[in-house]
Amino acid sequence: MLILALETSTTSAKAMLYSTEEGIVDVITKEYPSEANNTLMQDPEGVLQELAQVSKQICAGRDIEVISLSGIWHSLLLCDKGMKAKTKIISWANTSGADVVSRFLKDEENVNRFYRTTGCPVAPNYPYFKLLHLKEQGYKLEDYYIMGQGSYITYRLTGKRVVTDCMASGSGLLNIHNKQYDKAILKELGIEEDQLCKLVTYKDAVPLSVEGAKLLGLKPGIPVIPASADGALNRVGAGALDEGAMTFSVGTSAAIRLSTSKPLIPDKPSTWSYLSPTQWLSGAATSGACNCTDWFNDDFYGMSYDEIEKCSQEELNTPVFLPFLFGERSPGWQGNKRGAFIGIEPYHTKQHFYQAIQEGILFNVYQNYNVLCDMVGQPKKIILSGGIVNSKFWTQMCVDIFGAAMEIPVINQSSLMGAVILGLDYLKIIPSPKDYPCEKGKIIVPDPNMRPIYEKKYEKYLYCYNMIS
Incomplete structure (x- = not known):
């Protein structure tokens, strides 16, 4: 059986093909063109097309048993209610909300409340503060679906607005203790939970859509494990x-x-x-x-x-x-x-x-x-x-x-390998990610x-x- 791991990193699209019998078959990395990425911003369609290219190249018509996705933490993207992207992907490196953060830091009680609720320090890298900044720029947040790079790629491949709790934990919107969106934080932003992606775990795979299959050069219906953060998958793969x-x-x-x-x-x-x-x-x-x-x-x-x-x-x-x-x-x-x-x-x-x-x-x-x-x-x-x-x-x-x-590590692409290991767990080839013999x-x-x-x-x-x- 073949597992396809796909990753949209900060600078490149990556793919790993893994055989349950033979191990790693191939790894491909393709840097984004400058028009699709400048570290601070990414073009959603450009990133998707680069990912589609590495998928077609590495799979070459072979049958895939499961697809496992990886993406970057702390990114933000606004889409209209028809799921058309209305902003670029604002990456973790973008600190345009620094002025918002500077004002926020003056309220020590609020700083501690936010930090203790979310586990995220007060910093412009986090989507919560990016949203506050966009709100000040005139965006009516209530008019948009709110997601990140990984959840957008998951949507384009499956048609489902879902996000793993792993990925959401780096947004500043999740209560780190109960693993649910924090109602008080959403209220501060003036948004509703249904504007956000549904929270799932890596075990909640969704089928590859017809559109997603065309993009990747595969058959529809293949289980897709929604994107977890590359930083977290790095630990799994290592x-x-x-x-x-x-x-x-x-x-x-x-x-x-x-x-x-x-x-x-x-x-x-x-x-x-x-x-x-x-x-x-x-x-x-x-x-x-x-x-x-x-x-x-x-x-x-x-x-x-x-x-x-x-x-x-x-x-x-x-x-x-x-x-x-x-x-x-x-x-x-x-x-x-x-x-x-x-x-x-x-x-x-x-x-x-x-x-x-x-x-x-x-x-x-x-x-x-x-x-x-x-x-x-x-x-x-x-x-x-x-x-x-x-x-x-x-x-x-x-x-x-x-x-x-x-x-x-023997395998330098630890985050891709981590995505593969989640695929092995999904297929019940290993009892849990911890049991993979690295x-x-x-x-x-x-x-x-x-x-x-x-x-x-x-x-x-x-x-x-x-x-x-």
């Missing part, structure tokens, strides 16, 4: 569902995540609490990661990443880089905060700046790691994934900064000689971070 197992992904953005048996919400808003397909998650996310290295390389360096890797040197005296090109998420949640190089010297070259970016990205995540460890203790293991593992130098830098061994990856250990060097650099980073707020 085999990190046990408590104490931390996943650390560095792609367009970066995040660290831990499974928990209940929502963990600290007194001071810093980390978040969402739902994975199987349990709660506590974690932290940064907006700046590979999007920062891509920015610098595209606009200033102009070399292949293999060539840059050859120029990398461990002990460069780099300036400090604050990786907030797209605002700050964890730990400070300052959407208006922006990036900076600090401590520039006349001898600094492009390579110094590039490695400073790599360090700054990791220092920001390390900040969050320390907050999370203060809450729940040191993780039993850390699984590292994403674009970072394509760079041996950056991977080693990461391990040295954290001072902890990390496992690199192959143990390579272990990277820290270099003790580099630890003191990065500790001094981290002190400088923290000083600059605290000075610029």
